[in-house]
Amino acid sequence: MAERPLTVAVASGKGGTGKSCVAASLLVTVPGLLGADVDVEEPNLALLLGAEAISSSLVEIPWPVIDDALCDRCGECVKNCRFGALLMFGGGAPVPNDLCHGCGVCSMVCPRKAITEVGRPVGEVRLCRRGDLRLYEGRLHVGMPNPVPVIDAALRAALAEGRDLVIDSPPGTSCPMVSAVREADVVVLVTEPTPFGYADLDLALQVIRELGKPAMAVVNRCDLGDADIEGLTERYGVPVAARLPFSRAVAESYAAGNPPAATDALWRDAMVTLWERAKEMAGR
Amino acid sequence: MKIREITVVSGKGGTGKTSITAALAASAPGGLALCDADVDAPDLEILLHPEPREEHAFIGMDTAGVDSQRCIGCGRCRDVCRFDAIRMEGGKARVDKTFCEGCAACTLVCPVGCIAMEETRQGTWFVGETGFGPMVHARLNPGGENSGMLVQLVRKEARRVAESRGLGTILTDGPPGIACPAISAVTGADTALIITEPTISGEHDLLRVAELCRRFGTKAAVVLNKADLSAQGAERIKEACRKEGLPLLASIPFIPGVVHAVSQARIPLAELEEFLGPTWDRLKGL
Ligand code: SF4
Ligand code: SF4
Numbered sequence: 001m002a003e004r005p006l007t008v009a010v011a012s013g014k015g016g017t018g019k020s021c022v023a024a025s026l027l028v029t030v031p032g033l034l035g036a037d038v039d040v041e042e043p044n045l046a047l048l049l050g051a052e053a054i055s056s057s058l059v060e061i062p063w064p065v066i067d068d069a070l071c072d073r074c075g076e077c078v079k080n081c082r083f084g085a086l087l088m089f090g091g092g093a094p095v096p097n098d099l100c101h102g103c104g105v106c107s108m109v110c111p112r113k114a115i116t117e118v119g120r121p122v123g124e125v126r127l128c129r130r131g132d133l134r135l136y137e138g139r140l141h142v143g144m145p146n147p148v149p150v151i152d153a154a155l156r157a158a159l160a161e162g163r164d165l166v167i168d169s170p171p172g173t174s175c176p177m178v179s180a181v182r183e184a185d186v187v188v189l190v191t192e193p194t195p196f197g198y199a200d201l202d203l204a205l206q207v208i209r210e211l212g213k214p215a216m217a218v219v220n221r222c223d224l225g226d227a228d229i230e231g232l233t234e235r236y237g238v239p240v241a242a243r244l245p246f247s248r249a250v251a252e253s254y255a256a257g258n259p260p261a262a263t264d265a266l267w268r269d270a271m272v273t274l275w276e277r278a279k280e281m282a283g284r
Numbered sequence: 285m286k287i288r289e290i291t292v293v294s295g296k297g298g299t300g301k302t303s304i305t306a307a308l309a310a311s312a313p314g315g316l317a318l319c320d321a322d323v324d325a326p327d328l329e330i331l332l333h334p335e336p337r338e339e340h341a342f343i344g345m346d347t348a349g350v351d352s353q354r355c356i357g358c359g360r361c362r363d364v365c366r367f368d369a370i371r372m373e374g375g376k377a378r379v380d381k382t383f384c385e386g387c388a389a390c391t392l393v394c395p396v397g398c399i400a401m402e403e404t405r406q407g408t409w410f411v412g413e414t415g416f417g418p419m420v421h422a423r424l425n426p427g428g429e430n431s432g433m434l435v436q437l438v439r440k441e442a443r444r445v446a447e448s449r450g451l452g453t454i455l456t457d458g459p460p461g462i463a464c465p466a467i468s469a470v471t472g473a474d475t476a477l478i479i480t481e482p483t484i485s486g487e488h489d490l491l492r493v494a495e496l497c498r499r500f501g502t503k504a505a506v507v508l509n510k511a512d513l514s515a516q517g518a519e520r521i522k523e524a525c526r527k528e529g530l531p532l533l534a535s536i537p538f539i540p541g542v543v544h545a546v547s548q549a550r551i552p553l554a555e556l557e558e559f560l561g562p563t564w565d566r567l568k569g570l
Contacts, residue, residue: 013325014297014298014325014327015294015296015297015298015325015460016296016297016298016299017297017298018298020485041295041460041461041462041463041466041492042295042296042460042461042462042485042488042489042492044296044485044488044489047484047485047488048484048485062366080388080392082345082346082386082387082388083387101367101385101387102366103366103367103385103387103389104364104366104387104389105387105388105389105392108364108389108392108393109392140462140463142462142492142495142496142499143467143495143496143499143500144463145432145463145464145467146463146464147461147463148367148383152368170461171297171324171325171460171461172324172325172460172461173324173325173424173426173427173428174324174382174424174427174428174429174431175382175383175427175429176463178382178383178427179383193547194543194546194547195327195330195546195547195549196302196325196327196330196546199325199327199330200325200327203324203325203426204426206426206427207426207427210426210427221543224540224543224544224547225543225546225547226547227547248513251510251513251538252513252514254483255481255482255483255484255513255514255516255517256484256514256516256517257483257484
């Protein structure tokens with residue numbers, strides 16, 4: 001029987017610790033992995049891998065449309081919308097604005113059935129490719145407030161392939177990050193040994209513990225700072241799986257758009273170890 | 285007096301936004317109020333060491349709560365929730381507060397009326413005193429919701445503090461990204477100061493935040509950090525700034541001493557000194 005595919009989410013409390021570098025390095029080191037970039041506000045994984053979009057589909061959320069002839073201006077929808085997304089001006093029918101979450105409450109409560117819904121594009125999911133390497137990239141349209149529907153759409157597309165998957169998660173610890181890591185078997189938290197890295201990792205570890213996910217940490221630029229990351233992760237029972245020193249050569253090659261593992265043997269070895277440990281943790 | 289708010293953003297994390305914000309605070313020419321609106325990763329306090337003065341609960345949107353005694357397990361609430369916030373567990377509905385947007389659709393369909401909207405604490409906000417002025421900051425609970433609302437709240441409070449003390453400038457450390465928290469941070473600010481780095485992702489993310497600022501009517505300017513990590517990358521950022529009409533206020537090289545200072549929870553003031561004065565001058569001239 002074929003093994004169940006393994007899904008690993010690469011996350012970090014703080015942005016810029018090298019999360020996308022780790023995700024991209026896993027993808028170029030371990031053969032046969034599929035990628036999902038769900039850092040949809042700033043998707044960088046395809047750029048780092050030099051992958052080109054070969055197809056794209058829009059992500060839409062429902063958007064209310066009010067039939068002016070049916071609407072009798074009762075104001076029920078305005079009263080029930082908890083986001084202040086419907087406003088009535090000068091005797092006209094209510095008009096939705098950007099605060100709309102697409103929750104559907106207004107169409108549920110309208111006594112005259114005057115409200116229907118259409119799709120409103122909030123982002124896209126692109127399938128990107130370079131050689132044999134493929135990844136799904138979620139991309140939020142600039143100006144749209146809620147990244148979660150785009151994250152979900154990109155994850156759904158990637159998970160549907162039923163392959164071993166690496167997810168590049170959004171930074172932070174609020175609902176975008178949770179949406180990304182809740183689908184994973186194992187979470188890799190990338191951090192740096194600065195007080196910022198330490199504080200943000202602490203928050204991320206709390207979220208991971210609450211989700212009950214097995215996790216490991218990667219300490220990037222491990223020589224640029226002396227915060228006690230090991231002491232912190234130990235308290236959560238999370239092992240440090242790799243420590244990677246700062247390298248100007250790696251930083252320069254990253255600047256030019258090459259993932260560290262493409263130029264650095266230390267990174268390649270670390271990625272092999274990381275994947276092996278993830279498999280163990282997930283019991284594969 | 286008109287108060288001027290400068291919000292430091294970056295799109296991409298890790299460009300040095302917080303270190304530069306702290307150094308700008310320490311070198312500000314006039315009276316200043318500080319605001320940390322990066323409520324998901326509130327790191328400015330690590331460098332500025334505010335003395336705590338006030339602490340308040342942040343109550344976000346009401347969220348749904350199920351009275352499981354009365355829940356009959358019909359699952360209608362789960363089906364109507366578009367945010368996937370309700371799961372059935374042991375024949376009872378359970379709301380995942382991280383995903384509940386607070387729309388109340390579930391309360392409208394529950395046949396036994398066992399779901400009610402309830403006040404939910406999503407974080408904490410503080411007023412503190414630093415050596416450079418008062419500081420308003422906050423912490424969203426891990427896994428919390430409504431970070432955009434909390435961003436608006438800390439900005440409003442920072443403005444109140446600045447007004448009451450007659451301070452002419454608010455310096456805000458903004459959140460990364462371009463979604464709700466970033467929108468809440470740049471809307472209505474006088475200037476968005478975008479910190480970027482000379483990488484292809486830095487350039488990509490710079491263009492997205494710049495577009496966000498344009499859409500929400502906020503004037504943007506750029507500081508290029510770690511400029512010498514890639515000569516070619518730096519050229520591309522400069523070119524992008526020219527094309528987009530974004531004033532480039534400073535180019536700062538990669539200075540190992542900055543990382544060192546931050547590692548000791550110290551403001552990298554001496555390390556960045558030569559760039560700060562000119563940046564403030566150019567900010568004023570905008
Ligand atoms: S769909 Fe929901 S958020 Fe949008 S206008 Fe209707 S009630 Fe308001
Ligand atoms: S209030 Fe809205 S988002 Fe929250 S659980 Fe109910 S239906 Fe879902």
